[in-house]
Amino acid sequence: MRTxxxxxxxxxxxxxxxxxxxxxxxxLRGRRTLMADCDPQLSAVEVLKSRLDLxxxxxxxxxxxxxxxxxxxxxxxxxxxxxxxxxxxxxETEQAVMLADLSILVVxxxxxxxxxxxxxxxxxxxxxxxxxxVLNQAPVARENVEPPVVKRAIEALNLLRLQVAPVVIRxxxxxxxxxxxxxxxxxxxxxxxxxQEMKELCAxxxxxxxxxxxxxxxxxxxxxxxxxxxxxxxxxxx
Numbered sequence: 001m002r003t004x005x006x007x008x009x010x011x012x013x014x015x016x017x018x019x020x021x022x023x024x025x026x027x028l029r030g031r032r033t034l035m036a037d038c039d040p041q042l043s044a045v046e047v048l049k050s051r052l053d054l055x056x057x058x059x060x061x062x063x064x065x066x067x068x069x070x071x072x073x074x075x076x077x078x079x080x081x082x083x084x085x086x087x088x089x090x091x092e093t094e095q096a097v098m099l100a101d102l103s104i105l106v107v108x109x110x111x112x113x114x115x116x117x118x119x120x121x122x123x124x125x126x127x128x129x130x131x132x133x134v135l136n137q138a139p140v141a142r143e144n145v146e147p148p149v150v151k152r153a154i155e156a157l158n159l160l161r162l163q164v165a166p167v168v169i170r171x172x173x174x175x176x177x178x179x180x181x182x183x184x185x186x187x188x189x190x191x192x193x194x195x196q197e198m199k200e201l202c203a204x205x206x207x208x209x210x211x212x213x214x215x216x217x218x219x220x221x222x223x224x225x226x227x228x229x230x231x232x233x234x235x236x237x238x
Contacts, residue, residue: 001074002209003081005100008107010116011087014136015106016043017175019084022104023048023056024184025202031079031210036061036069038092044084051182056082063095070099080209094123102130102209105162108137109153121160131162132208134201137171167201170194 006019016039023035023044033056037044048058061069066083073081085096097103103124107117117133124131135157139147150168157164169175174191175198178184185194186202 001070001078001081002102003070003083003100004205004209005083005085005093005096005103007085007093007096007103007105007120008087008113008116009090009093009120010108010113013087013106013108013113014169014175015087016047016084017179018104018106018134018136018169019082020044020047020179021175021184021186021198022202022205023080023082025186025198026080026082026206027054027056028184028186029202029206031206032077033057033080033082034059034069034073034078036066036081036083038062038066038096039084039086047179047182049182050180053183053187055182063089063092066095066099090123093120094127097124097127097129097131100129102132102205104205105131105133106136107133107153107157109135109139109149114153114156117157117160121162125161132205133157133160133162133164134167134169135164136169138168140170140172165201165204167197167204169197169201172197 004022006015008015023033026033035044035048035056035058037058038061042060045058045060048056070081083096086092105117105120107113135153138150154164172194174185174188174194178188185191185198188195
């Protein structure tokens with residue numbers, strides 16, 4: 001099983017949007033996936049609970065319970081655990097990073113986001129854990145020309161000594177409205193540009209973690225009932 005921690009010290013960076021899209025993205029690629037929401041607002045849980053189709057299992061958690069949750073998920077035969085972390089609690093972030101096979105740092109191309117990213121990236125490096133930076137909510141390129149703010153942000157992110165994802169997620173309304181139904185833009189036929197963008201990011205991270213390039217397995221069923229009961233009990237104890 002692979003664990004991904006989605007982190008970001010700056011509120012409003014779109015961390016939960018990336019986390020929920022990634023969890024659904026894993027599921028769409030046949031990964032039996034659990035979404036652990038450690039943010040007190042529990043936005044990721046609310047998004048996935050509104051999903052009508054089969055998908056990742058959402059559970060409320062906390063940093064102190066992640067180790068037990070990860071062990072239970074592995075014993076239940078799950079493939080992926082996606083952790084949405086709170087923005088302002090450093091201890092919670094550190095614990096999630098320590099348990100993760102990959103930490104994804106979500107950053108917008110703004111001065112405040114980039115400043116916060118310097119500190120957050122240092123946590124990943126100090127703990128000697130794998131990290132990946134995703135540039136989110138970036139202005140749309142016009143005629144294949146990147147806006148200057150995006151170019152400057154990418155240059156700054158390259159100084160963090162973490163790998164930067166080759167896919168930039170743009171500022172598009174679809175990323176927000178689609179969450180109302182608990183879906184990913186990958187599942188929307190009428191949002192082709194956003195769907196392709198997110199598809200490329202999820203596929204890249206999936207290959208990064210699982211390494212089976214070119215293989216797209218059939219969608220897996222949801223977690224079996226005993227596992228759901230276990231995770232529900234853990235959720236009630238948060």
